[in-house]
Amino acid sequence: MTRGVRTPDATDVEDIARVHVEGWRETYAGQLPDSSFDADALARRRQMWTSILTSPPRSTRRVAVATSNGHIVGLALADEPRDAADRAAGVTQQLYALYLLSAHHGSGLGQRMLDAVIDDGPALLWVAKDNPRAQSFYRRNGFTLDGTEIIDDDVPTFVECRMVRS
16 A cells, blocks of 8 residues: 655546545544535535645745555645644644544554644644544643634534643
8 A cells, every 4th residue: 555645736636536525424423514525515625625726835834745556545635723822822833624534543644744734843733622532632742732722603512622832
């Protein structure tokens, strides 16, 4: 089995969107409404990834995909933090997405994607409170929960926790 991590291009949009929605389904089924994984969700992800991969490159945005036997099985996206207070506090990078299809968990591809999109400097990310596997992965990479949580107005049972690394 040939596995790798690479920078995607616009020809990868369809596969990335599919993996993004499937990754959400595998991770959040039972936590988010089924509409999060339907054809409309796929169309939204397709539009999102088209915009990301066709817009002018920014030095702060980093995208990687994991492949297995030539097929995309994971994705990662990082950029500067949206919040000005985080940037003012010296956080230069935020992990916005990292999804690896469950059949490839434990393969090392998740780590390779994380390493491809963020360096060892200060960073932050948001992770589902009910996702201990992801939290453990991020703790192994130096992130800690800082006590900040947000609740989705549309799904009040879905809580996200902020993890930071200095």
